[in-house]
Amino acid sequence: MAKFYITTAIDYVNGNPHLGHAYEKIGADVIARFKRLAGYDTFFLTGTDEHSLNVARQAEAEGLSPKEFCDIMAGRFKSAWDKLNISYDRFIRTTDRDHVATVQDVVRRLNERGYIDKGTYSGYYCVSCERFIEESDIVEGKCPLHPSRELEWVEETNYFFALSKFQEPLLKHIRENPEFILPASRRNEVVNRIKEGLQDVSVSRSTLTWGVPFPKEIDDSQVVYVWFDALINYLTGAGYVPGRDEFGKRWPADLHYIGKDITWFHCVIWPATLMAADIPLPKTVFGHGFVTFKGAKMSKSEGVVVDPLKVVDSLGADSLRYYLMKAVPHGQDGDFSFEGLAEAYNSDLANDLGNLVNRTISMVDKYFKGQVPSPTGVSEPLDDELREVGQSAVRNAHKKMEELDLTSALGDIWTLITAANKYIEDAAPWVLAREGKKERLATVMLNLVEAIAKGVVMLSPFIPEASRKIWYVLGLPGKPEDVRWDENLEVANLLPGIKVTKTGPLFPRLDMETSDFATGEFRLAELAKEKKKEGKAKKADSPEKNLRSAEKEEAKKGEADVKDLISINDFAKLDLRVAEIVEAERVEGTDKLVRLEIDLGTEKRQIVAGIAQYYAADELVGKHIVVVANLEPAKVRGVESRGMLLAGFTEDRKELTLITVDKPVPNGSKVS
Numbered sequence: 001m002a003k004f005y006i007t008t009a010i011d012y013v014n015g016n017p018h019l020g021h022a023y024e025k026i027g028a029d030v031i032a033r034f035k036r037l038a039g040y041d042t043f044f045l046t047g048t049d050e051h052s053l054n055v056a057r058q059a060e061a062e063g064l065s066p067k068e069f070c071d072i073m074a075g076r077f078k079s080a081w082d083k084l085n086i087s088y089d090r091f092i093r094t095t096d097r098d099h100v101a102t103v104q105d106v107v108r109r110l111n112e113r114g115y116i117d118k119g120t121y122s123g124y125y126c127v128s129c130e131r132f133i134e135e136s137d138i139v140e141g142k143c144p145l146h147p148s149r150e151l152e153w154v155e156e157t158n159y160f161f162a163l164s165k166f167q168e169p170l171l172k173h174i175r176e177n178p179e180f181i182l183p184a185s186r187r188n189e190v191v192n193r194i195k196e197g198l199q200d201v202s203v204s205r206s207t208l209t210w211g212v213p214f215p216k217e218i219d220d221s222q223v224v225y226v227w228f229d230a231l232i233n234y235l236t237g238a239g240y241v242p243g244r245d246e247f248g249k250r251w252p253a254d255l256h257y258i259g260k261d262i263t264w265f266h267c268v269i270w271p272a273t274l275m276a277a278d279i280p281l282p283k284t285v286f287g288h289g290f291v292t293f294k295g296a297k298m299s300k301s302e303g304v305v306v307d308p309l310k311v312v313d314s315l316g317a318d319s320l321r322y323y324l325m326k327a328v329p330h331g332q333d334g335d336f337s338f339e340g341l342a343e344a345y346n347s348d349l350a351n352d353l354g355n356l357v358n359r360t361i362s363m364v365d366k367y368f369k370g371q372v373p374s375p376t377g378v379s380e381p382l383d384d385e386l387r388e389v390g391q392s393a394v395r396n397a398h399k400k401m402e403e404l405d406l407t408s409a410l411g412d413i414w415t416l417i418t419a420a421n422k423y424i425e426d427a428a429p430w431v432l433a434r435e436g437k438k439e440r441l442a443t444v445m446l447n448l449v450e451a452i453a454k455g456v457v458m459l460s461p462f463i464p465e466a467s468r469k470i471w472y473v474l475g476l477p478g479k480p481e482d483v484r485w486d487e488n489l490e491v492a493n494l495l496p497g498i499k500v501t502k503t504g505p506l507f508p509r510l511d512m513e514t515s516d517f518a519t520g521e522f523r524l525a526e527l528a529k530e531k532k533k534e535g536k537a538k539k540a541d542s543p544e545k546n547l548r549s550a551e552k553e554e555a556k557k558g559e560a561d562v563k564d565l566i567s568i569n570d571f572a573k574l575d576l577r578v579a580e581i582v583e584a585e586r587v588e589g590t591d592k593l594v595r596l597e598i599d600l601g602t603e604k605r606q607i608v609a610g611i612a613q614y615y616a617a618d619e620l621v622g623k624h625i626v627v628v629a630n631l632e633p634a635k636v637r638g639v640e641s642r643g644m645l646l647a648g649f650t651e652d653r654k655e656l657t658l659i660t661v662d663k664p665v666p667n668g669s670k671v672s
């Protein structure tokens, strides 16, 4: 099986994950999921870049050691990506022990080969970029990317990497391997800059202590410069073994998926380092564009930040994933707006996709008692057209995905969703039902289910949660990810006899008047921008405190998972009971809530639980769960809830599991 090793940039942890970070991780995740579907043995690496000067300063401002600070922040990044369903195989941290060993080994290798030399550095440093800025790049005394931040003058005795020796080898490599830098526009920028000449670059810092220590035998007073350390994470993630030439079945990387601001590091410094160390080069570096907010780059230091998690809490991960992949075209910048997000949600997800699925399922339910009919052999040109659109969508989207043009692939997949909606209108199943044309009706329903199933397989890299759910309510076996992309053409074989499950709206329509979007709660970025305009923004040079004190306490204790202790008397106040679920139904107008009727032996009562994304209503009936029976009643979205069920997340936090009993006990039994 061919392998595919994909990496993202590793994020600085001096601020919370923002929408720009999320965009990159989602893009890489869509590619990784696609490659798995296409049959590649895929390994997906992401993580955090922790040895920056920014981090050291931020930790100090919070009264924590850099490592304590990084533990908290890395946790936030990891849980953000879990929430967005990023299917990484390893979350690497540059403070991981194996990574430190890899970095030291690479430095040793370069030193042995004569590519590292001591020298004196003097020049300007941008702490936001964590890079030395050449005089010719300085704009009005500032870094061009961080105009609100002062540059810092640095004069140090450092170790330098002999980048200047690689001008010709790099140009040759890029010439002979046009796929090395994508998209082509980035390649031209890089080539032009290389032609201007390459200077040796500093790879150590002598005035910092927060970093990977330089190998002792070379110099024990220096640490490795953060960028040099960071790039090497790609080797660590591939299973690099210090001291061995051959390592890992994953290297060379097939794709480094990174932002356009860091192409210089990835397309020049990184390949030169690998050439010097005699390690094969990655196949492709793809420099994606930026997500902007009202035209400005999302950037913490510039005060333009949209919190992706707030969007997820309100509309779900799939909505954000879908919108970002649609709004930021292949390799280019794209603007994020709340209006755009709401529009894409309502019009594409709720109307086009959600309605298509709900209407189809309702009709199979009504006309065929929920059982998808078998082929009848009666087919019309209309049917062939729909099938043709489906086959082309599978082929075209495949090609676009291989080209990493995710936005166009999404467009190709949508041609099938649009065609299926049109097919309903043209075939008018309700007329066929009225006229008693049962055979024709069967063909139409089968074709619709086939079109949806095909669409869902292709959509699963983009909107994995909804895709799984649609697959489930269609009654298809397994998960859409289990179907290989090229087998998708034969998805029809899976259909006859499957039994659909009626469900509430997959994407309940968003009411622009009453939703969170209208409340201002979401408009953090806008507010930050306004504040900045008024000159009230925090001084960028003074590290802003952003940790909650409880997080700090936990970090210091080093026991992040242990909560405050309670006494046995406190515990005794809880009335935990076993209850049987006797009825379950989705709370109308919500996508998370389920109303349950539970039997507590002596009484029946109603509780409301936020578990609809993890359990279909039918699945719940008959389960014996554990509830907190003496919780004071509350209204959830206007529905009374008298009690609370207990549940926990699975290890990857992707599934919720109810706490149930594993031997029969009477309803209402006390749990203690």
Ligand code: ME8
Residues within 6 Å of the ligand: 008, 009, 010, 011, 012, 013, 019, 020, 021, 023, 024, 049, 230, 231, 232, 233, 257, 258, 259, 260, 261, 262, 289, 290, 291, 292, 297, 298, 299
């Ligand atoms: O550069 N839109 O970290 P970082 C799209 N630690 N992508 C964006 C973006 C935006 N508005 N803002 C940032 C670093 N990014 C280094 C990387 S890799 C060995 C070391 C992207 O936290 C950015 O281009 O500043 C980069 O690819 C990633 O987010 C991390 O940025």
